[in-house]
Amino acid sequence: MRAVLGLRRWRHNPLRRRTDLVEAWVAFGALVLMLLAAPSIGWMSGAATDEAFGRTIRAQHEDRHRTHAQVVRLTTAPARLMYDPETSAERGSGRPVIAKWTAPDGSRHTETVRSAPATVRPGETFPVWTDRGGQLTQRPTDPTTARTHAVLAGLGVAALGALLVEAARRLVVRQLNRRRYARLDLAWAQAGPDWGRTGAGS
Template identity: 55%
Template sequence: MRTAVGVWRRRHSPLCRPTDLVEAWVAFAAVLLIAVAAPAVGWICGSLTGESLHRSVRIQHEQRHPATAVVVRAAPSPAAAPDPEISSERATHTRVVANWMAYDGSRHSGTVFMSERSPRPGDRFRIWTDAQGRSVQRPLDGATASAHAALAGLGAGAATAGLVEGGRRLVVWRLTQRRYARLDEAWAEAGPDWGRTGAGS
């Protein structure tokens, strides 16, 4: 940016090339976009993501209900879990066969996860069920949704700033290549007579 300011101050100098002015304007536009557009994009993305996630929170809390399950026995761990969410849950929880009463009063039995490492028959723990009484994952909470929305906004803002800076560097690179090409052309014209006696050099 300091280079761009220096070029702008010397814009009327005969040594200031047109490409120097273009580079200064590009730098100014990049700074303006990073200062204004990147935060705006981040805020918009974070707001939209937050609205979507909080809508999901409301829906999940409407459709999922807590229930008390009773351990029947420990369940053998499966060889592999294709779902990454199930894999992460299995790493920190224990699989058990349990009985529970659903929100509508129906009784169910199945294999679920619990947080205790050494469950015993008769132990009680909380699970979440859907409208049919099937065991489901715990609904998303508002704090987690807000954290995810903030991260999405920060990521979008940073990505926008990175794209602007990448575009600026690309333009500067193209301007530099053009300068080199013009210098080569000028040198090719003056080169054959350079330093010769009587050549006017």
């Protein structure tokens, strides 16, 4: 808004300098870029991130399989919090147990599972995620979490674009001010030390 008012103020002002008009146009251009270009770039970045996450999730669902493991025996290790990096959230307390399960390819596995629910007992089952060979893996990324990351990425890119535009505007204004001060110094130098004295031609 200040950019638009600046253009109207300087357009027919007899005291207008060329640098004043340039500064007003630069401010107007920066405003347009912040309102149109930055959100557009942010939206495209968010859409690209969401598409990339979608491909990753589809690949994870193709490679990772949910099955049920049966507790063989408990271990003496204490219970701990289960942290899932795919969802960036703690999912309650868990404990290591010796468990067995059947892989998608039919092979049988008996290993230590370090994130079993804390309340399981020998003979009970709980869900685990494995790859096609039966090796334990993290569960696939939650689509809601992926969409949240995509939105945050888009907002971050839009904010960064707006900051870059503002930085460029400030740099241009700084150069314009230097030119104004240089011209003012030159005018004072041309006026000479007798400026304002009677009979000095002022």
